[in-house]
Amino acid sequence: MAHTLRGLLLAILLVVAGVPASAKDYTVGDSSGWKPGVDYTAWAKGKPFSVGDTLSFQYGAAHSVLEVSEADHSACSASNPLRTHGDQSTTIPLTKPGTRYFICGTAGHCASGMKLAVTVSDGGATSSGPTMRSTNAKPAAGTTAAATEPDSSAAAAASGARLATGLMLGAVGFAALMG
Numbered sequence: 254m255a256h257t258l259r260g261l262l263l264a265i266l267l268v269v270a271g272v273p274a275s276a277k278d279y280t281v282g283d284s285s286g287w288k289p290g291v292d293y294t295a296w297a298k299g300k301p302f303s304v305g306d307t308l309s310f311q312y313g314a315a316h317s318v319l320e321v322s323e324a325d326h327s328a329c330s331a332s333n334p335l336r337t338h339g340d341q342s343t344t345i346p347l348t349k350p351g352t353r354y355f356i357c358g359t360a361g362h363c364a365s366g367m368k369l370a371v372t373v374s375d376g377g378a379t380s381s382g383p384t385m386r387s388t389n390a391k392p393a394a395g396t397t398a399a400a401t402e403p404d405s406s407a408a409a410a411a412s413g414a415r416l417a418t419g420l421m422l423g424a425v426g427f428a429a430l431m432g
């Protein structure tokens with residue numbers, strides 16, 4: 254029995270570690286993209302942004318994506334951005350837990366709704382798990398920040414869903430062992 258349980262635990266660990274991290278890419282505003290008149294607070298509400306996910310901003314040449322401080326987000330101030338993007342298709346990797354703030358830099362657009370706050374969770378990951386998926390961590394195009402990540406925290410972000418899947422598969426394996 255002890256051996257069976259140990260085998261079961263090992264099976265669960267292998268399954269959980271072996272399932273590739275299912276990082277999500279969120280297109281900001283969905284089909285509306287990044288433009289005035291969209292309620293991005295409503296868009297973001299309830300979405301489980303996690304470390305390893307990405308935000309994709311799609312917009313026309315009249316717009317931009319400025320990452321700003323919380324205060325500048327509240328005040329719609331574009332004068333002191335942390336980062337500026339203007340390539341009309343901007344992918345932002347969510348590399349660590351916390352809240353990030355984005356506005357459009359064009360005058361008046363933030364006040365017209367082009368402001369977004371995204372709260373990123375760590376996805377319930379612990380740093381003690383196996384990190385054999387590092388080759389799967391796909392660096393987002395056009396960013397230098399991703400290249401300086403010390404480890405693949407993205408890949409290590411085991412979601413609750415993965416754990417649930419692992420447990421379920423483990424239970425199936427357990428049933429098979431006992432049968």
Ligand SMILES: [Cu+2]
Pocket residue numbers: 288289315316317357358359362363367
């Ligand atoms: Cu704009």
